[in-house]
Amino acid sequence: MSHQIKDPSLATQRVRLWLQMLKAVRSVESNLRERLRNEHDMTLPRFDVMATLCAHPDGLRMTELSEQLVVSNGNVTGIIEKLVEEGLVERQSIQNDRRAHLVKTTEKGRKLMDHVTAEHRGWVDELFEGVSEPDVARAISIMLDIRHHTSR
Amino acid sequence: MSHQIKDPSLATQRVRLWLQMLKAVRSVESNLRERLRNEHDMTLPRFDVMATLCAHPDGLRMTELSEQLVVSNGNVTGIIEKLVEEGLVERQSIQNDRRAHLVKTTEKGRKLMDHVTAEHRGWVDELFEGVSEPDVARAISIMLDIRHHTSR
Numbered sequence: 001m002s003h004q005i006k007d008p009s010l011a012t013q014r015v016r017l018w019l020q021m022l023k024a025v026r027s028v029e030s031n032l033r034e035r036l037r038n039e040h041d042m043t044l045p046r047f048d049v050m051a052t053l054c055a056h057p058d059g060l061r062m063t064e065l066s067e068q069l070v071v072s073n074g075n076v077t078g079i080i081e082k083l084v085e086e087g088l089v090e091r092q093s094i095q096n097d098r099r100a101h102l103v104k105t106t107e108k109g110r111k112l113m114d115h116v117t118a119e120h121r122g123w124v125d126e127l128f129e130g131v132s133e134p135d136v137a138r139a140i141s142i143m144l145d146i147r148h149h150t151s152r
Numbered sequence: 153m154s155h156q157i158k159d160p161s162l163a164t165q166r167v168r169l170w171l172q173m174l175k176a177v178r179s180v181e182s183n184l185r186e187r188l189r190n191e192h193d194m195t196l197p198r199f200d201v202m203a204t205l206c207a208h209p210d211g212l213r214m215t216e217l218s219e220q221l222v223v224s225n226g227n228v229t230g231i232i233e234k235l236v237e238e239g240l241v242e243r244q245s246i247q248n249d250r251r252a253h254l255v256k257t258t259e260k261g262r263k264l265m266d267h268v269t270a271e272h273r274g275w276v277d278e279l280f281e282g283v284s285e286p287d288v289a290r291a292i293s294i295m296l297d298i299r300h301h302t303s304r
Contacts, residue, residue: 003274011277013288018180018276020295022222025177027302028170070174122155124170125163130297136165138287139294143172145282150179 028127029071035123040116044071047116049079050088050105054113059092059102088112180279181223187275192268196223199268201231202240202257206265211244211254240264 005011029044036042048071053060060068066076080103083089088109092102105113131139157163181196188194200223205212212220218228232255235241240261244254257265283291 003278005274005277007285010285010288011273013285013292014280014283015273015276017280017283017288017292017295019222020292020299021173021177021180024295024298024302025173026222027299028173031302070171070178121163121167122157124167125157126155127302128166128169128298130301131166131169131294133159133162133165135290135294135297136162136169138290140165140169140172142283142287142291143169143176145287146176146280147172147179149282150176150183150279 028124031127032120032123036116036120039119042116045069045076046079046083047071047120049076049083050109050113051117053089053103053105054110054117057104059104061094061100061102065103083109180276183279184272184275188268188272191271194268197221197228198231198235199223199272201228201235202261202265203269205241205255205257206262206269209256211256213246213252213254217255235261 033044036044036047048069049065052065052068052070056064056068062076062080065080069076080089084091084103087106089103090106092104094100094102128136185196188196188199200221201217204217204220204222208216208220214228214232217232221228232241236243236255239258241255242258244256246252246254280288
């Protein structure tokens with residue numbers, strides 16, 4: 001179905017915004033990817049998995065974890081496999097459901113992420129240094145509008 | 153190197169903005185990906201390659217093309233290979249440089265993209281319907297700030 005454009009000049013500006021959003025996200029992402037790799041020998045998908053698990057200390061089912069991830073999925077099962085091997089994540093069986101289990105961070109995983117997340121926060125603060133407090137608030141509300149509208 | 157955070161509450165908001173940007177981009181991207189596939193049997197990386205070539209009617213070297221792409225790279229060489237096979241893109245040798253060539257859209261490719269790009273513009277306009285004209289302008293300028301700061 002084709003959408004009827006009401007205001008062509010606004011439509012052009014919206015396409016421009018969409019391209020600038022894509023470019024800004026690529027740019028920040030590649031900067032963060034490089035720092036994570038250089039300073040923590042960590043990939044972005046792995047950071048995403050660990051950060052998501054840290055935000056859910058009671059653990060998540062694999063399906064829930066996949067839904068919550070922000071970065072491109074990568075191979076979530078493979079990432080979890082390695083994190084378990086390294087003792088950063090553990091599996092826990094679920095009562096009354098023999099086929100499913102929860103994944104959650106270990107003490108070691110949480111300690112590592114406390115450190116990495118603090119650094120990550122500093123990097124983002126630095127990369128977004130040009131964005132003032134009112135602009136941050138405005139931009140967050142615009143991004144939420146876009147998401148709510150998109151997921152309808 | 154660690155960055156010194158000056159204003160912790162602003163840093164927290166900046167991280168929040170970064171996550172919301174990622175989520176908004178994923179959400180719009182997956183919506184556009186689905187429509188491109190359903191209505192034009194076209195992948196997002198292929199659309200990106202074609203749109204970039206259309207924006208440079210005199211053609212681009214492969215290295216220039218890769219630099220200009222907005223969507224994740226995919227296999228640019230493979231995509232071009234197929235587009236050439238389908239008669240949507242052509243290769244042109246460069247005078248005085250026997251090893252390099254330009255890639256550019258064919259007449260057929262441009263006709264296809266005129267149609268797809270117009271639809272794409274309508275989809276973006278629809279997905280961004282909740283974003284008013286002043287918000288679009290403000291958000292574009294914020295995205296540019298982030299990019300300029302990031303690429304320094």
